[in-house]
Amino acid sequence: MASVDRVKKLKTKHEEYETAIAQESNRPHPDEIQLHDMKRQKLRIKDEINRLSSA
Template sequence: MSVQSHIEALTAKHAALEQDLHHEQRRPAPDDSLVADIKRRKLEIKDEINRITH
C-alpha cells in the first residue's frame, strides 16, 4: 500500500466516523460514551494522518 493510498484510506475512515458521530448526536438520547469513543478514534486517525504527511 502506497503512502497516498494509506492516507486516502485513513481519510475515508475519518469521514465514516464523522457520519457515525453526526447520527449519534442527532438521536433523542445520544450515548455519551459512544460519542466520546468516536471522537477519540477520529482524533487518533487525524494524528496518524498528520504524522504521515509531516
C-alpha cells in the same frame, strides 16, 4: 506510494466517523460513551494522517 494509499483510507475512515458522530449526536438520547470513543478514534486517525502527510 503506500503511504498515499494509507492516507486516502484514513481520510475515508475519518469521514465515516464524522458521519457516525453526527448521526449519534442527533439521536434523542445519544450514547455519550460511544460518542466519546468515536471522537477519540477520529482524533487518532487525524493525528496519523498528519504524521503520514508530514513524513
